[in-house]
Amino acid sequence: MYRQFFGLNSLPFRITPDTLLFYAGGDRGALLDAISYAVVHGEGMVKIVGEVGSGKTMLSRMLTKTLPEQIHLIYLLNPSIQADEVIFSIAHELGLRVSPDQNKIHTLHAVQAKLLEMHADNKRAVVFIDEAQKMPLETLEELRLLSNLETDTDKLLQIVLFGQPELDEHINSRSVRQIKERITQNFYLAPLGPTEVNEYLSFRLHKAGYNGPRLFSSAAGKMIYKHSNGLLRRITILADKSLLAAFSEQSREIKAKHVRAALKDNESFSGKSFQWLNPVAGSAFLVAGLCIGLLLTPGVQTLSFKEANATVPQKVVRAQSSGAEQAIPFVKDSPVAVQPEATGKKLLPPGEKSFTIQIMSAIPADREKLKNFLHDLVDKNQREQMLIKSPSGSEQKMYALLYGQFSDFNSAQRALKMLPPSLKRFKPFITTSRLTKATHNHSSLQNVASIF
Numbered sequence: 001m002y003r004q005f006f007g008l009n010s011l012p013f014r015i016t017p018d019t020l021l022f023y024a025g026g027d028r029g030a031l032l033d034a035i036s037y038a039v040v041h042g043e044g045m046v047k048i049v050g051e052v053g054s055g056k057t058m059l060s061r062m063l064t065k066t067l068p069e070q071i072h073l074i075y076l077l078n079p080s081i082q083a084d085e086v087i088f089s090i091a092h093e094l095g096l097r098v099s100p101d102q103n104k105i106h107t108l109h110a111v112q113a114k115l116l117e118m119h120a121d122n123k124r125a126v127v128f129i130d131e132a133q134k135m136p137l138e139t140l141e142e143l144r145l146l147s148n149l150e151t152d153t154d155k156l157l158q159i160v161l162f163g164q165p166e167l168d169e170h171i172n173s174r175s176v177r178q179i180k181e182r183i184t185q186n187f188y189l190a191p192l193g194p195t196e197v198n199e200y201l202s203f204r205l206h207k208a209g210y211n212g213p214r215l216f217s218s219a220a221g222k223m224i225y226k227h228s229n230g231l232l233r234r235i236t237i238l239a240d241k242s243l244l245a246a247f248s249e250q251s252r253e254i255k256a257k258h259v260r261a262a263l264k265d266n267e268s269f270s271g272k273s274f275q276w277l278n279p280v281a282g283s284a285f286l287v288a289g290l291c292i293g294l295l296l297t298p299g300v301q302t303l304s305f306k307e308a309n310a311t312v313p314q315k316v317v318r319a320q321s322s323g324a325e326q327a328i329p330f331v332k333d334s335p336v337a338v339q340p341e342a343t344g345k346k347l348l349p350p351g352e353k354s355f356t357i358q359i360m361s362a363i364p365a366d367r368e369k370l371k372n373f374l375h376d377l378v379d380k381n382q383r384e385q386m387l388i389k390s391p392s393g394s395e396q397k398m399y400a401l402l403y404g405q406f407s408d409f410n411s412a413q414r415a416l417k418m419l420p421p422s423l424k425r426f427k428p429f430i431t432t433s434r435l436t437k438a439t440h441n442h443s444s445l446q447n448v449a450s451i452f
Contacts, residue, residue, distance in 0.1 A: 002247035009209030013240035015233055017058040019065055021207055023232070025199050026192040032059060035160075036066050038185040039126055045147060045159040045182045047132075049167055050189030053233030056162045059189065060128055067126075072118065074127045079134040083142040087111060090127065090146070090157075112149055115156035125157050132163035137176050144179045191230025193427060197221060200232070201239055216242075219256040227263055238262050355412035356387070357403040357419070360426045370399060382423070387447060403428065 003011065014021075022028070038046050050056045064073060074093040081089060087107050091098045094114050098107055115125055127143070129135065149156040161167065161183075171180050192200060198221045205215060216224070220242065228234035241262035246254045362370045374383055382403075389400040403419070406412040412430045419428060 012204040012208035013236045026196040044184030046185045047161045053231040054189045055232045070123045079131040083138040132161040133167035197225040223259040355406040359401040362399045
């Protein structure tokens with residue numbers, strides 16, 4: 001309806017997972033590379049977790065295009081499948097003819113023979129399970145047993161689980177603790193940040209053929225971010241209906257009032273936020289996200305690090321949150337000559353407005369991962385200049401990792417520009433705070449070293 005009015009060749013905000021519209025920002029591109037690497041080289045189960053509408057289906061579709069031809073993908077589309085039915089579904093997906101009266105053991109032998117045949121032909125089967133949080137525990141346990149099919153050197157069948165955050169709770173059950181131990185790669189699909197939401201809107205419009213001035217005003221973009229929680233599906237729906245509202249007024253710019261009109265048409269968009277790590281700061285991706293460029297694109301990322309740190313020795317860090325460990329070369333950033341005016345125990349006087357740089361946020365459950373990140377990947381000099389705002393009260397539910405305190409915005413801005421790449425990847429931003437006597441006495445704001 002609005003295509004011709006806005007000069008579009010196609011509808012920019014369709015919710016169907018069209019891989020031509022894959023947005024690689026918000027660390028989606030890096031995550032796709034990381035999962036591809038894990039599937040091609042991994043031996044254990046792989047888990048990808050994301051909120052409803054965060055883009056898991058699109059990611060799985062992209063994997064079908066990026067994985068090499070020797071990977072044979074098997075989709076278990078029904079997560080409610082019973083344990084006794086799994087082997088028959090896999091046999092069917094492998095092209096095996098299984099008669100209705102054939103027993104489970106006979107089918108298992110046929111599947112194993114087929115997988116050995118594929119292995120001899122340098123091929124491998126990978127099972128993709130969507131909505132895995134809905135899968136019965138008995139079925140997950142059956143899949144774990146099937147993942148035991150192997151040769152002396154290689155797994156014959158690999159399992160990839162896609163699910164909502166409830167999947168983590170699902171596999172924490174003691175009855176399936178062996179499954180959790182088999183998951184060697186954990187990836188978390190985080191929501192988009194405010195800047196990434198605007199980039200996503202522009203990206204989709206460009207893909208649809210739009211070449212004019214900016215369509216979504218700054219206020220409209222902020223409102224879409226607020227009420228979508230950074231989730232792609234919500235962003236897409238709101239953007240589509242906002243375009244329709246602007247078209248109905250014959251407005252060439254999408255303004256906040258058009259987003260409000262879209263919200264009235266979608267009462268489920270309450271704008272209530274949920275807790276999540278900042279992009280890249282989750283579980284294995286906390287470290288793997290920092291290092292995946294070194295692992296997968298040495299021609300780009302390694303070169304830039306070497307040019308800036310030609311004499312800095314390499315360090316090996318752990319890139320997996322559970323199961324086997326994998327050594328990845330990581331070139332540490334050079335020490336940065338940034339001296340905040342107050343850090344740790346030397347805080348600015350209470351009551352004074354100050355500026356600080358927020359590096360990232362982390363939920364209390366990921367305290368150990370945050371600790372490992374600070375220990376393994378942050379230079380000691382940088383660590384000494386960092387502050388942690390601990391969770392306190394009913395509103396603050398997350399740790400905030402801060403970098404120094406500054407009496408004026410310009411000083412904070414200079415420090416922000418001088419942060420090393422390993423910290424800039426988290427998209428740090430300048431924020432203000434007025435210290436109370438409580439924070440000044442370190443009840444909630446402390447030096448990193450004092451609690452880690």
